[in-house]
Structures are given as structure tokens and as C-alpha cells.
Amino acid sequence: MNGLSILGTGRSLPDHIVTNDDLARRVETSNDWIVSRTGIRERRFAQGETLTQLAVAAARRAMERAGVGPQDIGLCLMATVTPDWITPSQACLLHQELGLPEDCPAFDLSAGCTGFLYAMETAAAMLPRMARPCALLVGGELLSRITDMDDRSTCILFGDGAGAAVVKSTEGAPWHALLGTRGNREALWAAGPGNHPAYLHMNGQEVFQFALKTVPELARSLLDKAGMDRDQIDWYVLHQANHRILEGVAKRMKVPMERFYENIGRYGNTSAATIPIALDEMAEQELLRPGQWIMCLGFGAGLTWGGAMFRW
Numbered sequence: 020m021n022g023l024s025i026l027g028t029g030r031s032l033p034d035h036i037v038t039n040d041d042l043a044r045r046v047e048t049s050n051d052w053i054v055s056r057t058g059i060r061e062r063r064f065a066q067g068e069t070l071t072q073l074a075v076a077a078a079r080r081a082m083e084r085a086g087v088g089p090q091d092i093g094l095c096l097m098a099t100v101t102p103d104w105i106t107p108s109q110a111c112l113l114h115q116e117l118g119l120p121e122d123c124p125a126f127d128l129s130a131g132c133t134g135f136l137y138a139m140e141t142a143a144a145m146l147p148r149m150a151r152p153c154a155l156l157v158g159g160e161l162l163s164r165i166t167d168m169d170d171r172s173t174c175i176l177f178g179d180g181a182g183a184a185v186v187k188s189t190e191g192a193p194w195h196a197l198l199g200t201r202g203n204r205e206a207l208w209a210a211g212p213g214n215h216p217a218y219l220h221m222n223g224q225e226v227f228q229f230a231l232k233t234v235p236e237l238a239r240s241l242l243d244k245a246g247m248d249r250d251q252i253d254w255y256v257l258h259q260a261n262h263r264i265l266e267g268v269a270k271r272m273k274v275p276m277e278r279f280y281e282n283i284g285r286y287g288n289t290s291a292a293t294i295p296i297a298l299d300e301m302a303e304q305e306l307l308r309p310g311q312w313i314m315c316l317g318f319g320a321g322l323t324w325g326g327a328m329f330r331w
């Protein structure tokens with residue numbers, strides 16, 4: 020059976036850095052509270068950049084690193100809940116900007132913070148039937164668009180950014196993935212359009228508990244599916260939502276934190292973008308070496324969750 024190989028990654032973040040002290044000037048909070056409860060020190064908010072610009076920049080980097088051109092892309096998927104336009108989709112805007120071929124279908128996936136994992140597994144299923152060998156996957160959000168900057172329970176958490184990967188369907192490449200959904204509109208939601216302002220609302224405690232229970236179970240199920248042990252995984256790349264969630268998952272799984280990549284301190288929670296941004300940083304820092312086992316795990320609005328295990 021075919022699995023996915025990642026040929027190249029890219030990322031793009033807005034220039035404007037917003038520190039915890041900046042937010043504390045607007046809402047009643049403090050740097051100490053935010054750092055101790057979330058691990059976040061700063062995030063990026065777009066000031067003028069569109070999601071299309073960030074997505075295109077991340078995609079171009081990924082294609083360059085993969086050594087592929089538009090003619091190699093047979094599927095273009097964009098995971099986002101904050102597209103620039105309602106229609107055409109964000110993926111179509113990307114398709115136009117990049118000059119992708121007409122036999123390359125392009126569409127958006129809305130699965131909250133699990134979006135990139137949904138995109139990976141969709142590509143794994145669809146790519147063998149596509150006309151060209153590679154898929155372009157982008158996870159990107161301008162969450163600042165739907166964040167109430169006067170709500171201290173959410174505005175401290177979220178950030179903007181985009182990450183991308185070029186993947187190829189490869190005969191014999193190891194690939195194990197699981198996706199799940201439990202329909203729930205009370206834990207994490209943004210209503211609209213037609214319900215302006217369509218701000219993000221969250222029952223933080225509920226999402227926190229959901230993540231701590233679901234993610235270790237998901238990891239266990241993936242390992243069982245692959246017939247592998249947790250110690251055989253070189254890197255756990257989790258959705259970056261809260262440092263305490265990363266710590267809690269590591270503890271429950273009895274895996275040292277050193278094997279969990281973490282960058283939440285710099286970007287906050289960029290939803291569907293956190294995992295591809297993390298992979299790109301890890302590749303750039305040469306933390307990822309050929310043959311290593313990677314497990315990516317995501318969770319978020321839906322409620323949705325998803326995991327993928329593959330070799331670098």
C-alpha cells in the first residue's frame with residue numbers, strides 16, 4: 020500500500036510580534052499568568068498580510084525545498100477556518116497564485132486545529148488516483164480575524180501563520196493515520212457568517228480535559244495499529260495549544276518531554292498551521308533525519324482529532 024513521504028516543508032509568519040505585555044495593556048491579564056498557564060510569550064498578528072500571501076509564501080518554500088514545480092502538483096488542500104474569501108476557497112486562491120495545473124483539484128478542509136492531519140490523510144487516500152505525483156498541503160490561519168481582543172480567555176492564546184508541505188504518494192512508505200470526530204458545538208466554536216461578530220468562543224477547561232484524554236489514547240491506538248512501541252518514535256509533533264497540554268500528554272504517555280517539539284512560546288496557537296510550522300522549523304534545524312519515525316497528533320474544534328505516523 021502507498022504511504023506519504025514529505026518532500027519539503029515551508030512556513031510564513033506575519034512580521035508583527037505581539038507580546039504578553041502588549042495584551043496586558045488591553046485586557047486584565049499579565050505576562051506571568053499567560054506564561055505559567057499556557058507557555059505562550061508572544062504571537063504574530065497579521066497587519067496587512069492576507070492569508071493568501073502567507074499561504075503562498077509557505078507553499079513556495081515547501082515546493083522549492085521539495086524541488087518540485089506547479090506541473091508536479093496533482094492535489095492542493097488548504098486546512099483553514101479563516102479563509103480570505105468565502106468562495107472561491109482558499110485553496111483555489113492558492114491554485115491561481117501558484118499557477119497550478121487544471122487537473123489539480125483544490126479545496127479547503129475545515130477541521131479546526133486538526134485540519135492539517137485531515138489534509139494529510141485525505142492526500143494519502145486521494146493522491147494515488149490523481150494525475151500528478153505530489154500534493155501541496157497548507158495549514159494556515161489568521162485567527163486574529165475571529166478573536167475578540169477584549170476577551171482575555173481567548174485573545175492570549177491565538178496567533179496567525181501558515182505552514183506547508185509537499186507530499187508524495189510512495190509505494191511501501193510506512194503510513195499509519197487515524198482521524199476522529201465527536202460533533203460538539205459547545206466546547207469551541209465561532210458562529211457565522213450571519214452571526215457577526217463571528218468570534219471564537221471556548222470552554223477552555225473542557226477542551227483541555229478533552230485533549231489530555233484523547234491525545235494519549237490516539238497515540239496508543241496508532242502505535243497498536245503499527246505494531247510499534249512509544250520508544251520507537253523519534254519525535255512527537257503535537258498541535259501547539261498549551262505547554263501544559265504537551266507536558267500532560269508526555270507524562271501520561273511516559274515519554275520524555277525532549278521528544279516533544281515545542282514552539283508555542285513564540286507563536287501561540289495558530290490552529291491548523293501549528294504542525295506544518297513545527298515540521299518546517301524542525302527540518303530547518305536539522306532535528307529531522309532520514310529514517311526517523313515521526314508521530315503528529317492534533318485535536319481541536321469539532322471536536323476533531325487526528326494522528327499520523329510516518330518516516331522522515
Ligand code: UT7
Pocket residue numbers: 047048049052053056057132171172175176207221222223224226227230259260261288290318319320
Ligand atoms: O487548539 C485547541 C483549542 N484550545 C485549547 O486547547 C485550549 C485548552 N485550554 C486551555 O489551554 C486552558 O483552559 C486556558 C489556558 C484557556 C485557561 O487556563 P485554565 O488554567 O484552564 O484557567 P481557567 O479557565 O480555569 O481560569 C482560571 C482563572 C479564572 O478566574 P477565577 O474564576 O478563578 O477567578 C479566569 O477568569 O483565570 C482567569 N483567567 C485569566 N486571568 C488572567 C482566564 N483568562 C485569564 C487571563 N489572565 N488571560
